[in-house]
Amino acid sequence: MLIHKNNNFIGLLIGLLVLIFTTPLLHLFDEKIAQFILHLAIIGMMIITIIGNQGNRQWYRSIIILSIIEVIIFLLAILLNEMLLTHIAISLLLIFLITSIAVAFSSVFFSQEITINQLVGASCIYLLLGIVWAILYTNLYYFDVESFKGLGGMSAKMRFQDFMYFSFVTLSTLGYGDITPVTQFAKTLAFMQAVVGQLYLTIMVAGLVGKAINSRSPSTSD
Numbered sequence: 001m002l003i004h005k006n007n008n009f010i011g012l013l014i015g016l017l018v019l020i021f022t023t024p025l026l027h028l029f030d031e032k033i034a035q036f037i038l039h040l041a042i043i044g045m046m047i048i049t050i051i052g053n054q055g056n057r058q059w060y061r062s063i064i065i066l067s068i069i070e071v072i073i074f075l076l077a078i079l080l081n082e083m084l085l086t087h088i089a090i091s092l093l094l095i096f097l098i099t100s101i102a103v104a105f106s107s108v109f110f111s112q113e114i115t116i117n118q119l120v121g122a123s124c125i126y127l128l129l130g131i132v133w134a135i136l137y138t139n140l141y142y143f144d145v146e147s148f149k150g151l152g153g154m155s156a157k158m159r160f161q162d163f164m165y166f167s168f169v170t171l172s173t174l175g176y177g178d179i180t181p182v183t184q185f186a187k188t189l190a191f192m193q194a195v196v197g198q199l200y201l202t203i204m205v206a207g208l209v210g211k212a213i214n215s216r217s218p219s220t221s222d
Helices: 005-028 031-052 057-080 083-109 116-143 160-171 184-221
Strands: none
Touching: 005 031, 005 083, 005 116, 005 160, 031 057, 031 083, 057 083, 083 116, 083 184, 116 160, 116 184, 160 184
């Protein structure tokens, strides 16, 4: 089996990549179908993660509960055609993402050895940070369309695909400048993301190098 408890972060990585590569397709459809696709991607990511984390009972149960809630909100959003419900659904996704970051960080940085699974987990944390901020930007724009410029002056509809792009451009400090924060709160979110992204990369490299040195030190002393 490709995904199991000793290789659990592969499931999370696959789920994250499915969500990331689904979002560019949203603009090809009308708003209702885009909501449908986004919810399916979110639920699919959770299901794939569940498969690989049955050994972690606490996280496993939390994901199942969140998945059930997501399905309920998803059905309500489709039936009522209410954009607010979609924003509530992706906001609940924050709980899953932040929990995933905590679990991955603990597994990667508090273990004694470096494995492929841990390296995948370290990559997942970086992707999770980008998605977390994409959700924050999306919700901010929903409540205040003046928070960002460069979105064509469109109404407060679902802009998750645009903010997914903006989030990772900001996280990597690439900053093309086509979408820019305008309000003070939006600017604060943006620069904090850039700071967190750089700090994480520094901590990750230092932590992995330190563990590699420690794992080799006994054989060196012999």
